[in-house]
Amino acid sequence: MAKRRANGEGTITKRTDGRYHAAAYVYRPDGTRTRKFVYGKTREEVADKLTELQEKTRQGIPAASSTMAFGNYLTYWLATIAPERLKPATLNSYEGLTRLYIRPALGKKRLNRLSPADVRRFLTEFKASCLCCLRRADHERPEGKRGCCAVGKCCKRLPSARTVQYVHAVLRSALQQAMREELIARNVARIVETPTVTRKEVSPLDSAEVRILLKTARTHRLYALWLLLVSTGLRRGEALALTWSDVDLTNRQLRVRRNVQRIRREILFGTPKTTRSIRTVSLPQHLVRALAHHLEHQERERTVAGKKWQPMSGQPDGLIFTTQTGRVIDPRSLNRMLTIVCRNAKVRRVRVHDLRHTCASLLLSRGVDARTIMETLGHSTITMTLDTYAHVMDTTLRAAAERMDDALNLDDLDDESEEEASDD
Missing domain, CATH: 3.30.160 (Double Stranded RNA Binding Domain)
Known part of the structure; x- marks a missing residue:
């Protein structure tokens, strides 16, 4: 039995x-x-x-059901599913968008009753709403808090097209998991057309501005970092996570294999943004010299600091760029440093990420092909490279047209045609 x-x-x-x-x-x-x-x-x-x-x-982990409120399902998804599939920074942004915008508007809807019309209506209203008003939800700001919407005046700070697209992506991802768990029959967010985004043209520094900026930064203790960002196009987090074991000064190469980010109050080391971001980058000679000088300077700082040289718990050994006490540099402080350097150099203020755009623009202006630039920057596809830098490819396109003239060699045919005409 x-x-x-x-x-x-x-x-x-x-x-x-x-x-x-x-x-x-x-x-x-x-x-x-x-x-x-x-x-x-x-x-x-x-x-x-x-x-x-x-x-x-x-384990005490809640399970989802098709009749549960969509807000409760989002809580379940963000707590149990998303952390296993998303990087910390992405998860943090998803949680913020859900808490501020999605849950107040759609949270009371039943998961199995959510319709394409609900999603479409939400996105339409979201695009036309002031962000400050949305963040208030149905609660007033506490007294003493400043803000345009707290005093009855609306700033009309509408969400960007990219923010709307990102909110739609969060909905689509959450509902796709509900489909996998057979809680719903279809992903209603996928039925709604994704909001289009008009890509903004990047505004990199030109070669003259770069020379002035680097000349001014020569006395800065992180001169090698500014030169690295301009010369290789590394992302901010990738550059700050480099260790001396990642760099081969003899063969003039460095290996990108980790990054560092600030998530709320924590500084976390992790893997780069995409698989293609794990890459090997060749170094120009002037950068090799700057890194060698930086290594000597870092050793002197370590000696001066003595017992005060205390790396942060969890940071890799041998970081190239650190504070004067050996700790990892907060990625957010880098923009403040660059602002000061730009002000001293009397060039227009740019973000650290704009130095990445500057690197790509300088390479394009020297005729470097888009595929090489894609590999250098670690873009996931060449389409991203072409779409981002299409407006600064004039030199490359002009060179391609000149090469076509050389390939066809029609000047000789034109001369022959003129000679034949004169003989007639």
């Missing part, structure tokens, strides 16, 4: 349509318990789903 399953252990039953389903008691996001069903084509498939469900229940 088969042993009877214990109460709450779950049951597996064959349905009349040939499929199997199982049921077990799980936790709701509000802490109460309910019975949840999972389905599959085979008994083994359902048994695996049931085991996963029970394991989450033992």
Whole structure:
């Protein structure tokens, strides 16, 4: 006689349509318990789903249901699913967009009742709403807090097209997971057309401005960093996470394999933005000399600091760019430093990321092909490179036209035609 399953252990039953389903008691996001069903084509498939469900229940992780409020589902998704698939910075931005904009507007809707019209209406209203007003939701700002919407005046600070697109991406990603868990039959956010984004033209420094900036920065303790950002186009987090073991000064190469970001109050080291961001970059000779000089200067700083040289817990050994006490540099402070350098150099103020654009623009102006620039910058696709820098490719396009003239060599044909005409 088969042993009877214990109460709450779950049951597996064959349905009349040939499929199997199982049921077990799980936790709701509000802490109460309910019975949840999972389905599959085979008994083994359902048994695996049931085991996963029970394991989450033992860990106290809530399970989602199709009738739960969409706001509760977002809480479940951000707490249990998203952390395993998203990088910390992306997860942090998703949480902010959800808390400020999505949950106040759609949070009370039932997950299985959310329609394309609901999503379309939300995006339309979001595009036309002031961000300050949206962040207030249905609560007034506390007294003493400054802000245009707190005193009855609206600043009309509308969300950018990129922000609208990003909010739509959060909805699409969350509902796609609900589909995978068979809570809904379709992803209504995918049915709604993605908002278009007009790409802004980048405003890099020109070669004259770069020379003035670097000349002024020569006395700065992080001169090698500014030169590195201009010469290689590394992202801010990639440059600050470099260690001396990543650099081969003899062969004039460096390896990008990690980055550093500030997430709320924590500074975290992680992997670069995309797979293609893990790359090897060749170094110009002037940068090799600057890095060698920086290494000597860092050794002197370490000697002067003595016991005060205390790297942050969790940071890699041998960081190239640190504070005067050996700690990793806060990525946010780099923009403030660059602002001061720009002011002293009397060039227009730019962000650290604009030095990456400057690198690409300088390479394009010297006729370097887009594929090489894509590999240098670590773009995921060449389309991104071409779309971002299309407006600064005049030199490359002009050179391509001149090469076509050389390839066709039509000048000789024109001369022959003129000679034939004169003979006639």
